[in-house]
Amino acid sequence: MTNQLAQYANVSLYSAMAVFTLAMVGYAVYLAGLVPSRDRGPARARAGELVGVGAAGGMPAGRHTVPASGAADGATTDGVTADATTDDAAATREGGAAATGDDAVPVRARKAGGMAGSLTWLGALLLVASATLRGLSVQRWPLGNMFEFAVMGSMFTVLAYCVWSTRRDLRWLGIFVIAPVLLVLGMAITVWYTDAAELLPSLRSYWLVIHVTVATLSVAVFTLACALTAVYLTKDGLERAGRPSFMDRFPTPRVLERLAYGLHIVAFPLWTFTLIAGAIWARQAWGSYWNWDPKEVWTFVIWVVYAAYLHARATSGWSRQAASYIALAGYLCILINYGVVNVFFVGQHSYSGL
Amino acid sequence: MAQATRERVTDPAQPRLGAKGWLRWTWRQLTSMRTALFLLLLLAIGAVPGSIWPQRSIDAARTADYIARHPTLGPWLDRFGFFEVYASPWFAAIYLLLLISLVGCVLPRSRQHWRAVRAAPPRAPARLARLQSHAEATIDAPADEVLHAAREVLRSKRFRVHAHDDASVSAERGHLKESGNLLFHVALVFVIVGVAVGHLFGWKGDVIVPVGQTFANTLSRYDTFSPGPWVDAEDLSPFTVHVDRLDATFEESVTGKGQFGQPRDFVAHVTTTSRPGAPAERETIRVNHPLEMKGASVFLLGNGYAPVITVRDAKGEVVYHDATPFLAQDNNYKSVGAVKVAGAQPKQLGFFGLFLPTAVITPDGGPSSVFPDAKRPALALGLYTGNLFPGGRPQSVFTLDTRELTQVKAKDGQPLRIWLEPGQTVQLPSGLGSITFDGVERFAGLSIRSDPGKLLTLVSALLALAGLVASLTIRRRRVFVRVSPAADPGRTVVSVGGLAKDDDDTLGEAVEDVLTALRHRTGTT
Ligand code: HEM
Numbered sequence: 109m110t111n112q113l114a115q116y117a118n119v120s121l122y123s124a125m126a127v128f129t130l131a132m133v134g135y136a137v138y139l140a141g142l143v144p145s146r147d148r149g150p151a152r153a154r155a156g157e158l159v160g161v162g163a164a165g166g167m168p169a170g171r172h173t174v175p176a177s178g179a180a181d182g183a184t185t186d187g188v189t190a191d192a193t194t195d196d197a198a199a200t201r202e203g204g205a206a207a208t209g210d211d212a213v214p215v216r217a218r219k220a221g222g223m224a225g226s227l228t229w230l231g232a233l234l235l236v237a238s239a240t241l242r243g244l245s246v247q248r249w250p251l252g253n254m255f256e257f258a259v260m261g262s263m264f265t266v267l268a269y270c271v272w273s274t275r276r277d278l279r280w281l282g283i284f285v286i287a288p289v290l291l292v293l294g295m296a297i298t299v300w301y302t303d304a305a306e307l308l309p310s311l312r313s314y315w316l317v318i319h320v321t322v323a324t325l326s327v328a329v330f331t332l333a334c335a336l337t338a339v340y341l342t343k344d345g346l347e348r349a350g351r352p353s354f355m356d357r358f359p360t361p362r363v364l365e366r367l368a369y370g371l372h373i374v375a376f377p378l379w380t381f382t383l384i385a386g387a388i389w390a391r392q393a394w395g396s397y398w399n400w401d402p403k404e405v406w407t408f409v410i411w412v413v414y415a416a417y418l419h420a421r422a423t424s425g426w427s428r429q430a431a432s433y434i435a436l437a438g439y440l441c442i443l444i445n446y447g448v449v450n451v452f453f454v455g456q457h458s459y460s461g462l
Numbered sequence: 463m464a465q466a467t468r469e470r471v472t473d474p475a476q477p478r479l480g481a482k483g484w485l486r487w488t489w490r491q492l493t494s495m496r497t498a499l500f501l502l503l504l505l506a507i508g509a510v511p512g513s514i515w516p517q518r519s520i521d522a523a524r525t526a527d528y529i530a531r532h533p534t535l536g537p538w539l540d541r542f543g544f545f546e547v548y549a550s551p552w553f554a555a556i557y558l559l560l561l562i563s564l565v566g567c568v569l570p571r572s573r574q575h576w577r578a579v580r581a582a583p584p585r586a587p588a589r590l591a592r593l594q595s596h597a598e599a600t601i602d603a604p605a606d607e608v609l610h611a612a613r614e615v616l617r618s619k620r621f622r623v624h625a626h627d628d629a630s631v632s633a634e635r636g637h638l639k640e641s642g643n644l645l646f647h648v649a650l651v652f653v654i655v656g657v658a659v660g661h662l663f664g665w666k667g668d669v670i671v672p673v674g675q676t677f678a679n680t681l682s683r684y685d686t687f688s689p690g691p692w693v694d695a696e697d698l699s700p701f702t703v704h705v706d707r708l709d710a711t712f713e714e715s716v717t718g719k720g721q722f723g724q725p726r727d728f729v730a731h732v733t734t735t736s737r738p739g740a741p742a743e744r745e746t747i748r749v750n751h752p753l754e755m756k757g758a759s760v761f762l763l764g765n766g767y768a769p770v771i772t773v774r775d776a777k778g779e780v781v782y783h784d785a786t787p788f789l790a791q792d793n794n795y796k797s798v799g800a801v802k803v804a805g806a807q808p809k810q811l812g813f814f815g816l817f818l819p820t821a822v823i824t825p826d827g828g829p830s831s832v833f834p835d836a837k838r839p840a841l842a843l844g845l846y847t848g849n850l851f852p853g854g855r856p857q858s859v860f861t862l863d864t865r866e867l868t869q870v871k872a873k874d875g876q877p878l879r880i881w882l883e884p885g886q887t888v889q890l891p892s893g894l895g896s897i898t899f900d901g902v903e904r905f906a907g908l909s910i911r912s913d914p915g916k917l918l919t920l921v922s923a924l925l926a927l928a929g930l931v932a933s934l935t936i937r938r939r940r941v942f943v944r945v946s947p948a949a950d951p952g953r954t955v956v957s958v959g960g961l962a963k964d965d966d967d968t969l970g971e972a973v974e975d976v977l978t979a980l981r982h983r984t985g986t987t
Contacts, residue, residue: 312727313750366965373934380930384923392750395666395761395911397919398657399520400548402513409506416502423495434503441506449513 113245114304117238121259121297124234127227128266128290134224135282141217142280142354213357221279228286232270235263246304248312251320254450258296260321262289264328272332280358284335315389319382326378327442330414333371334439337432340364344429365428369421372435376414383411406445413438492559493566501560508556512547515539519546561654568647575640582624583634586942590959593942594966595973598957603984605629605945605954611983612943612956615976621941630944639963642932649926656919665689666911672768672785673903676704678738679758679910685859699757700737706744707731708904710765712834723793723834730762730906747906757912764907766790766797767817769841770900773803776893781805785903788817789860794831795819800862801843801897802850810850811894812862813880815843819902829881839902841882845870845890870894938963941976956980 213221239259243250250256269285272278344361346353358364386407391397398404417438420431479487491497516524525545529536543550590596601608612631613623621633667687671677679702681687681695689695708731713724730747736756747753753760766787773782781803788799801813820833821840829842846867857863870891872878880888882899889896940961948955958980960973 315750366967369965377927377931377934380927384920384927387923388920389750391916392752395752395759395763395909396913397916400512400517401520405509405513409509412502412506412509416499416506419495419499419502423499425496426499 117241120238124231127231131224131227134220138221141214232266249317253302254300319385323382329375336368410441583632585626586630590957593959595960595970601986615979636938639936642929645929649922652922656915659915660913664913672905701755704733761909763909768905772898775895795834796831809847812846813843843880
């Protein structure tokens with residue numbers, strides 16, 4: 109019975125991977141449609157570049173502006189500042205319709221993008237089915253070992269992407285989300301696979317459900333934010349170099365950076381909560397809320413690095429690009445936490461099941 | 463301050479700072495955002511070595527082993543505190559500087575915020591069209607009516623409203639953003655204070671209690687005890703815990719990789735009293751469910767076997783009878799231990815060896831255990847005679863100090879080997895008596911801890927989280943409304959402008975909303 113359900117869970121997982129592969133092809137075709145063709149490319153690229161430089165050039169955007177209300181109040185001391193109106197409006201408009209004007213995208217590419225979107229939803233539902241079946245087969249919350257973390261994490265990442273894409277056009281981001289998810293699922297089923305079973309006594313706690321679920325959700329949002337940050341830095345770099353690319357029709361660097369920030373400030377409190385819930389659980393299970401176990405060390409390091417990112421973004425004299433690199437460093441710490449610490453470091457959290 | 467500036471202006475060639483100036487300069491540097499950022503990154507980097515190298519406070523044996531295996535690198539790492547990162551001076555330096563920076567940053571910001579909250583919103587700028595967001599319309603109502611409506615609209619949207627003249631209204635909201643941010647930073651300070659209180663006034667101790675025995679919370683009863691620097695260890699809360707039963711279950715049905723024989727559940731059934739003679743209560747302690755006693759919590763962190771052993775002398779008199787804990791060495795509870803018969807005559811006896819819950823003899827001759835539950839228990843022991851406690855120094859209960867002991871040999875000249883299963887008795891050579899393996903009990907490894915700072919830490923951490931959420935989600939905005947008479951009498955041109963701190967991509971909508979609400983209220987469609 110148990111094994112039967114676990115088998116179904118794996119079949120569902122393999123199907124999700126097949127569907128994601130197709131979705132990735134769809135997103136790739138869509139992006140190919142955005143590549144500037146020879147006659148209209150340069151002009152467009154230059155237009156994009158102008159916006160890009162205006163928005164993200166050198167100074168941190170939004171800080172190089174005039175004091176708001178003059179002498180009546182020290183606007184500079186409390187930080188309420190005015191942005192240049194036109195710049196802002198342009199950025200917002202462009203952010204609304206990604207890939208500037210859908211009509212410019214060839215029909216074939218648009219179709220491929222639409223299909224990829226539907227396939228992504230399908231894959232997400234298959235992952236939900238897989239996680240549910242796995243949970244039923246082991247009769248507990250399916251977050252007890254690395255394999256299960258990877259499946260749940262991927263599920264949350266894709267679901268977050270899908271839900272977000274109902275609110276704005278994110279087809280341009282698709283491939284940057286689905287490709288890493290596929291990679292993780294591949295690792296999960298080959299390297300990290302663990303047979304379905306019950307948990308160690310120390311893992312049997314409702315704090316497991318709370319702490320690990322929120323951690324996984326938080327990592328999913330950080331993943332999207334990292335993908336966006338990488339896209340932002342790449343596009344920004346390409347525009348500064350004046351090189352035309354398919355990214356010219358992505359939202360402006362400024363909009364990309366803001367979207368990434370928006371995700372980071374959702375993920376950061378979730379991670380803060382993860383840290384607190386983990387400490388509460390550690391006290392119940394091990395008697396002390398903080399033991400500097402390797403896993404705890406890295407949870408703390410991740411939290412501090414992202415706090416530094418938020419600070420850097422608010423510190424005058426730090427560019428948005430530099431702050432974004434700190435965010436990438438934060439994600440690198442997440443990868444180390446999951447990929448290296450779980451497997452190689454000795455500690456009380458040795459539950460990877462490997 | 464003004465004084466200093468003037469002096470410098472009059473003597474620009476020599477910007478001498480003086481001791482006071484230097485102090486002020488250092489303080490400014492330390493409390494700047496850049497320094498905070500730098501210290502945060504340093505803190506992250508500084509915490510990493512503690513996850514790479516074994517830490518003495520967590521696993522002293524592994525640390526010693528590491529140093530032994532790295533004779534050149536090890537001592538150097540040790541010298542720089544890499545095996546004690548979180549208690550090292552350089553790590554302390556980082557977080558203390560951060561703490562100072564934090565306080566130095568929060569105090570002036572609180573003062574500023576206090577003033578800002580009480581101040582009225584500033585005067586409306588002359589030309590609202592130059593603000594971040596702007597909208598304009600002509601409304602069928604006289605100017606004063608429009609301004610009155612504007613105040614009500616803005617108030618209903620939870621703005622604080624103030625008019626500096628007859629032609630405009632200024633409004634402001636979102637001071638809670640800064641309040642949240644300050645709450646977050648202040649709460650972080652108290653998290654650290656809570657940690658410090660726990661460190662100074664907290665203590666922890668470990669004790670092994672075989673089933674059927676009672677633990678009384680006094681210093682002498684502990685196997686190990688580590689108090690904080692300001693703890694009075696002679697004055698512990700005098701509760702007692704009697705272990706009635708210990709249930710352990712292990713995975714037997716699933717045979718997959720890494721699962722067979724895994725522990726599934728441990729439950730200690732205990733009887734407690736809050737002080738000797740107080741009414742007894744029955745409780746259970748299990749993993750994840752500590753027992754809360756007055757002044758301390760009792761955790762079930764370990765378990766194992768305590769074979770009940772009887773030793774008799776040559777005349778058949780009992781000289782030793784006890785449940786003797788053996789310490790598990792692997793996941794199948796192959797355990798080591800020692801039986802110290804101090805009352806044996808004329809020489810003391812010391813048995814040393816293994817307890818095996820599910821015993822097998824492996825092909826290479828070594829006794830081993832293949833399952834953690836007591837399915838086929840056995841004892842494999844050797845015997846020493848002589849003086850058990852040379853110099854009377856304290857020693858581990860699980861090993862023998864063999865410096866003044868000699869090993870007993872069998873007839874063939876090989877060291878004597880004793881193999882016992884429950885109920886069996888073995889006669890010892892040379893009239894030393896006999897040893898009987900009566901049966902198997904379990905023991906509970908209890909860890910008892912007191913942390914008076916934990917509530918402060920928890921509450922502060924939750925407040926920090928609340929402050930953080932407020933700080934990141936609340937939007938700080940100003941909205942100004944300015945009116946001027948339209949060309950046709952009785953109508954008014956209304957101009958609405960909005961300003962925001964940081965990124966605020968819905969500011970435009972908010973400004974439009976205000977204008978729409980104004981139209982509704984004045985009956986213009
Ligand atoms: C323990 C060290 C610290 C941590 C973990 C920390 C964390 C944070 C976080 C997560 C934020 C983001 C909240 C937001 O953007 O509204 C923030 C904002 C801020 N922090 Fe800190 N902080 C620390 C120390 C400091 C220090 C020492 C200073 C002063 C120099 C400082 C000044 C600020 C300021 C001014 C903001 C507001 C930025 C803005 O909203 O524009 N922080 N801090």
